[in-house]
Structures are given as structure tokens and as C-alpha cells.
Amino acid sequence: MAVAARLPDQRGRLSARSPRRTGILLASPAIAVFALLFVAPLFTLVWNSFRTQQGALTLQNYIRFLGDPFYRDVLWHTLLIGVLTTSVCLVIGYPFALYLRGRSPTVRNYLSLVLLSPLLISMVIRAYGWLVVLGPNGPVAALLHAVGLPAPPMLYNDTAVIIGMVHVMLAYMVLPLMGSLDRIDPTLVPAAKGLGATGYTCFWRIIVPLSAPGMLAGSLIVFSLTVSSFVTPAILGGPTVKLMPYFVYTEATVSLDWPYAAAIGFILVLVTTVLMAGYARLLRGRTTKGTFA
Amino acid sequence: MTAPAEASARDSGGGQTRGRLRLTGLRKSLGGREVVARIDLETEPGEFLTLLGPSGCGKTTTLSMVAGHLLPDSGTVEVDGRDLTTAPANRRSMGMVFQSYALFPHMSIADNVGFGLRMRKVAAPARKRKVTDALEMVGLDGMAERYPRQLSGGQQQRAALARALVVEPDLLLLDEPFSNLDAQLRVRLREEVVGLQRRIGTTTILVTHDQEEALAVSDRIAVLAEGRIAQLGTPETVYLRPATDFVAQFIGEVNVLAGRYAGGQDCQVTGGHLVAATVVGEQPSVGNPVRVYVRPEAVRIEAVRIEAGSAAGLPGSVTSTRFLGTRVRCVVATAAGQIEAMVPFDGSVPRLGEEVSCTWQSRHASLTSAAG
Numbered sequence: 001m002a003v004a005a006r007l008p009d010q011r012g013r014l015s016a017r018s019p020r021r022t023g024i025l026l027a028s029p030a031i032a033v034f035a036l037l038f039v040a041p042l043f044t045l046v047w048n049s050f051r052t053q054q055g056a057l058t059l060q061n062y063i064r065f066l067g068d069p070f071y072r073d074v075l076w077h078t079l080l081i082g083v084l085t086t087s088v089c090l091v092i093g094y095p096f097a098l099y100l101r102g103r104s105p106t107v108r109n110y111l112s113l114v115l116l117s118p119l120l121i122s123m124v125i126r127a128y129g130w131l132v133v134l135g136p137n138g139p140v141a142a143l144l145h146a147v148g149l150p151a152p153p154m155l156y157n158d159t160a161v162i163i164g165m166v167h168v169m170l171a172y173m174v175l176p177l178m179g180s181l182d183r184i185d186p187t188l189v190p191a192a193k194g195l196g197a198t199g200y201t202c203f204w205r206i207i208v209p210l211s212a213p214g215m216l217a218g219s220l221i222v223f224s225l226t227v228s229s230f231v232t233p234a235i236l237g238g239p240t241v242k243l244m245p246y247f248v249y250t251e252a253t254v255s256l257d258w259p260y261a262a263a264i265g266f267i268l269v270l271v272t273t274v275l276m277a278g279y280a281r282l283l284r285g286r287t288t289k290g291t292f293a
Numbered sequence: 294m295t296a297p298a299e300a301s302a303r304d305s306g307g308g309q310t311r312g313r314l315r316l317t318g319l320r321k322s323l324g325g326r327e328v329v330a331r332i333d334l335e336t337e338p339g340e341f342l343t344l345l346g347p348s349g350c351g352k353t354t355t356l357s358m359v360a361g362h363l364l365p366d367s368g369t370v371e372v373d374g375r376d377l378t379t380a381p382a383n384r385r386s387m388g389m390v391f392q393s394y395a396l397f398p399h400m401s402i403a404d405n406v407g408f409g410l411r412m413r414k415v416a417a418p419a420r421k422r423k424v425t426d427a428l429e430m431v432g433l434d435g436m437a438e439r440y441p442r443q444l445s446g447g448q449q450q451r452a453a454l455a456r457a458l459v460v461e462p463d464l465l466l467l468d469e470p471f472s473n474l475d476a477q478l479r480v481r482l483r484e485e486v487v488g489l490q491r492r493i494g495t496t497t498i499l500v501t502h503d504q505e506e507a508l509a510v511s512d513r514i515a516v517l518a519e520g521r522i523a524q525l526g527t528p529e530t531v532y533l534r535p536a537t538d539f540v541a542q543f544i545g546e547v548n549v550l551a552g553r554y555a556g557g558q559d560c561q562v563t564g565g566h567l568v569a570a571t572v573v574g575e576q577p578s579v580g581n582p583v584r585v586y587v588r589p590e591a592v593r594i595e596a597v598r599i600e601a602g603s604a605a606g607l608p609g610s611v612t613s614t615r616f617l618g619t620r621v622r623c624v625v626a627t628a629a630g631q632i633e634a635m636v637p638f639d640g641s642v643p644r645l646g647e648e649v650s651c652t653w654q655s656r657h658a659s660l661t662s663a664a665g
Contacts, residue, residue: 190362191395193382195460196412209399 049262061263078243082227085165089173089222097177115171127235130164156238164236165226173218180214212283220276227272244268312338312463312496319368321354328354330520339494345507346517352500360466361385372463388457392469394449396441402452403437409460427459447478465497483510504544508532516540533591534659536573541586550585550629558655560585564628566607570658582663591657592634594623594643595650606650611643625651
């Protein structure tokens, strides 16, 4: 009798209190990994960036970076590559995501696989592949020669880096866009048309504003991955395209100036964050008053 | 099987001359299936017409072709004599309310309602005035600056209605607009919509699978089955004198009697008795198999025994009674089968085993050819 009387009570208490506890329990491995492998190192990084190699507190690392036109140019160049790669991904990816909207699941699955296939190959191999394709004896140059056009230098410049980056980053742009487009009620466009809107108006006033969250998410991922990428710019950019991650690497491993490397890294993180926050504000303010928050 | 169009019972939309919709030979196949086989239909200006049928009967497809969201395979859509069959949706003047309401989630209610006016390049001051009037008309004054997600289902529905009506369309198209609401709200909003429609007199086409809703709101009902109009008529006609087995069974309960046509309004049912009903559809020949449909509500029960062979009623004995407050539900076993009757409670309930006679007025029952 005592057991029978306690059981429902225990159950009742479990169902009343457990969701919160279960939630924390479920999230804890991820939180632990995040805290240990991201938050803690980031604090260490920031802390180190304000010290001299001897350990004294200083602003010297930041003054050195911001005071040197060479480094300011590197930062500018890195952001430019990031913006261009993101823009190209958006311009190519948006129509593709729009096309996938309303296709049959089979078509979507196959095309998603095609989209994700670059991610299945090692970054180094993929970059070397582009080296062959874009090289002076590669198929692109051969094609241009065949039609009688001079082949411009396609390697070791910004174009090569952007082509290599877009190849991988397109998937990161299209997937959030697809998710965002799928969430748009399919009757909204007929409703707008019934009220007199043209296809053009439907696109710019209904589809684009409502897919802004996907554009934002995709742009965030593509931009931050691009400005922090090392291998692809290193291989395809050659000696002329030197971006921020390259200098973090050389300061840390060649000059062994870890505090300066930390400062370069933190400047990149900070600038990226500020830029992205501004971009998010712009998108929210202009297009999607009702959909966020 | 298409019943001839009857004149509207109610002289609806007094004085309205705009909004005469004519569908001729409309046909549409989707994914290899003929969804709309043949629809011929003409509305009176100001009429409230309902397309009623189960899912897959082609009612929404028909509405989509009227709205211009789908192109028919053949047939024409005309409004007030203008052929709109191939006109794009944005060049037709139709206000539509969707089942999901389809409010633009990123726009305020005022911007939603004003969208059609903006598309018609109505200047801002006039637009603002019209939007305010429309919101007041549907009882949403003061909600203009809210966003759709901040409104309840019923309020969203009203906003969608205001958005459809503010452009003063030729036709108001309602695609299952009440089905996402709870039962009480559904009835209330339905009454409001009918009241509004009577007042402004816009020809309205409602699509629904809810027969009670169709009976309650319509001037005429087109019952659709397998892409065709099974019957077109006033709610009373469709309910009391169904033209086909499908219509009879789809709209409420019905008694079905099998027999042979005996000329005039008579049918000789199994057991030899004659019952009277109105011939609906093609005229059967005497002696041919026919069916009689009569609703439980139309059946009267009289305690008097009548002579066999007279057309006055169907004798039988009461086998079950159920007191339902204002009414009594009786089952009477007759030679032609069981008859269900819903009779008003007048102080006494028929006794079990009592010999009674089931009667009804011939205009409250239909007689159709059983062949096919």
C-alpha cells in the first residue's frame, strides 16, 4: 500500500520538475566542449594579446598592427575576400535554393548531395585540384586558347582564392536558405498575386524579406569561415594573396611572437563580429520587421 | 447527372449587377488524375454560392481556376461577360481568403490590408482611410499596427477578410476559411461573414467540406463529386430533394427506399405501398426501378392505420424511440425497410410496437432513377 501510494507521487514530481533538469543534462556535453575548447582559449588568447613576449601588460601589439599600413592593408584585403566570396555564394546560391523549393524530395536529395560533395574531399586535395584546373596548362586555359582568346592569369590571385572558396562555401549558403524558404507559407505568393502583385513584386516584397533569416545565417557562416580560412588561400593565393590567418600562422610559428599572433587573431574575430552584427541589423531593419524576435 | 440550375430562392444582393461568374465546361487534370471533369456554373450577381464536397472532389481546384492560380485544360471562366480564362491572377479583381489566411507575417495588419491598394497605386491618404474603414468593418479597429502573429486565429481571419474586401473585388473567394477555428468561433464568424456579405453584396464563392456550414450560409449549393456538379440548388432543395445517392448520403442522414416508378409523383416501394416524392433529374419510365430519398426530419408519424395501396403513407410498427428533448427519434419497421423519423416532441412519445403510418409531403422527398 505504501509503495502504491508513493508511485504516483514520485511520478507527478518527476514530470513537474524534470524537463528543465533533463534539458540541462542533454546540453551539458556540448556546453562543456564549448567552454573548454572555445571560451577558455578565447580568454587566454585575449589575455595574451595584451602582453609583451616577456609577460608585461601592454597595448603594443595592437598599436603595432593598427599603426602599420601593411597590416591594415592585410585586414582590408581579408575582409574584401570575405565579402566577395559571401556575395558570390549568395548570388549563385539564392536562385539554386529557390529552384529547390517545391521540387520533389528525390530531386532535392540528389541536388543536395551534389552541393555537399565538395565537403567530402580533403581541403588540400581540392585546392590542388583547382591548381590543375586553373593552371596555365589546365582545361580552362586550353578552352580559352581554342576559341582564340588569351588566357588571363588565373592562379595565385584573388580570383583563384574566391573560386576555391565559393566551391566549398556554396553548401553553407544554400542549406540555411533552403530551410528559410521552406518555412514560407506556399499560399503567400498566390495571395499576393490575387491582390494584384506581379511576380517581380512577390519576389522582392514577400520571398526575399521572409528568407532574410536564411540569408543572414548563410552569410554569417560563409563570411566567418572564409576570413579565417588558411589552406585554400595559401595554396591558390600563392605568394601574392596573404590574408590574416597566414600572418597569425607565421607570427606564431616563424617569428614565435605569440602575443602578436594573438592580437592579429583577436582583431579578426572582433572585426568579423562587428561587421556581422551590422549586417544583421541592416537585414532586420530593412526587410523583416515581423519575422524576427 | 447534372441538375438543371434553379433560380436563386432568395433575391440576394438587392440591386447588385456586378459579379456574375460563369464557368463553362471547366476541366483540369493534375498529376495524371482528372480532378475537375466538367464544371458548368453561373452565379447571380451578389449571390452566396458554395462548392460543397469531400476532399478530392475538385472544389479547391475549381476555385484556383476562378482565382487564376491554375490554368484550366479546357473550358472558360467569365466574369460579367469578360473572358478571364487565361488572365493572370494579378489581373483579375478577386478577393480571396485562404484556409491558412496567408497573411504576410513580415507586414503589419495595416500593411497587409493595404497591400492590394498599394498594388493598385492608391495614394497613401486614401489608402489609409480605406484600410481604417475595412478594419472597422471587420471589428479590428486599433489592431492596425500589430503583426499577424500577435493576433488570435479569429482576428487573423477577419484581417484576411478585410484584406480581400478592401479592394472592392468582383468576386469574394473563400477557401475553407473557417476550418482552422474552434467550433463556437466558427459559427460566430460564419454568421458575421454572411451578414457582411449581405450588406456589401459582393458575389461570394465558398469552398467547404462542411455540409452544415454550406446549408447555413449559402443562397445556392453546388455539391461536387468526382469533379462534377452532382446537384446545384438552394440549401432546402439539396437537403430535402437530393438528386443522387452521393448527395443524399453526403449531406446528413437519409432514408433510402427502393421501388418502381408508378407515374406522376408515385413510387411503389417493396411491399406494394405507394409513396410520393418529387422527381429529380431525368424522368423515369413507369415500372422502372427508382429510389426515394427522405430525410428523418421530413417524416411525420401518424397513429392512424391506413389502407394498403393508398399513397397517403407507409404503415409499420415502432421498433425504437429516443427522446432528445425537443424531438423524438423513432425507428419504424415497414414492409419497405426501416424508416427513421425525427418528430417534434408534442407531449407524448410513440409507444414501442405501436402501429403507425409514416407520411411526408412529396416536395420533401426526392425520387430518382435507380439505374447507374
